[in-house]
Amino acid sequence: MTKPFSPPPRNTLALNQQQAMRYSRQLMLPAMDFRGQEALLASKVLLVGMGGLGCAAAPYLVASGIGSITLVDDDNIDRSNLQRQILYREADIGESKVQQAAASLQALNSDIAINALQQRLTADDLAQLVPQFSLVLDCTDNLATRNAINAACVHAKVPLVSGAAIRFEGQVASFSMQGDGACYHCLSQLFGEQQLTCMEAGILSPVVGVIGSMQALEAVKILAGVGTPLYGKLQLFDALTGKWQQFSLNKDPLCSVCG
Numbered sequence: 276m277t278k279p280f281s282p283p284p285r286n287t288l289a290l291n292q293q294q295a296m297r298y299s300r301q302l303m304l305p306a307m308d309f310r311g312q313e314a315l316l317a318s319k320v321l322l323v324g325m326g327g328l329g330c331a332a333a334p335y336l337v338a339s340g341i342g343s344i345t346l347v348d349d350d351n352i353d354r355s356n357l358q359r360q361i362l363y364r365e366a367d368i369g370e371s372k373v374q375q376a377a378a379s380l381q382a383l384n385s386d387i388a389i390n391a392l393q394q395r396l397t398a399d400d401l402a403q404l405v406p407q408f409s410l411v412l413d414c415t416d417n418l419a420t421r422n423a424i425n426a427a428c429v430h431a432k433v434p435l436v437s438g439a440a441i442r443f444e445g446q447v448a449s450f451s452m453q454g455d456g457a458c459y460h461c462l463s464q465l466f467g468e469q470q471l472t473c474m475e476a477g478i479l480s481p482v483v484g485v486i487g488s489m490q491a492l493e494a495v496k497i498l499a500g501v502g503t504p505l506y507g508k509l510q511l512f513d514a515l516t517g518k519w520q521q522f523s524l525n526k527d528p529l530c531s532v533c534g
């Protein structure tokens with residue numbers, strides 16, 4: 276009697292039948308295929324900042340099938356957030372942003388692990404947390420936190436996708452944290468101390484949607500190994516004209532973080 280054919284042992288993160296149906300429109304993309312989708316499922320993303328950018332990025336990460344997402348924000352929902360932070364409802368005012376976002380995202384995809392951390396991360400917290408992740412999305416709105424996230428990613432060599440939006444403008448950049456690429460600090464030190472938040476300067480609602488979606492796109496491409504990420508590039512968006520501009524970002528050999 277001949278031995279029946281036995282398929283090669285399957286990776287524990289191989290897609291089951293329901294997942295293959297769910298992600299079928301991504302699986303049919305030749306660049307993505309099962310290899311890319313399974314890589315997403317095996318990925319762990321740390322998303323810091325559940326404001327406008329985080330609310331735009333998170334649903335696409337969750338819907339795309341990223342296996343595990345940890346949301347971080349210490350804030351509660353305020354009426355003035357509803358104009359652009361589209362995961363929150365009027366009834367959520369006063370509630371925790373990460374708890375409400377996690378509940379909404381889990382309803383979108385029960386298949387993935389969603390963790391909520393309601394806290395402001397210190398540099399020490401970040402140094403402990405970041406090495407546990409495949410990629411970090413910076414959706415925060417202040418320079419001190421951005422620099423702390425960047426430093427933790429540089430040290431742990433974890434890729435970082437950074438987004439920012441204010442008034443009618445947005446920017447996106449990705450950092451591989453490998454080889455001789457720039458880090459976020461190589462870029463941010465060019466801004467000097469000049470720093471405004473949406474609270475002080477205002478923001479047009481869909482601008483955070485555009486930039487947050489771009490961050491999710493970058494994350495999916497990097498984790499699935501599809502296309503060319505915005506490594507070494509700064510992508511600027513001007514909502515008033517609808518124009519995108521791209522600039523090269525070079526490593527500053529004297530950068531105090533990565534130099």
Ligand SMILES: [Zn+2]
Nearest residue numbers: 458461530533
């Ligand atoms: Zn640097």
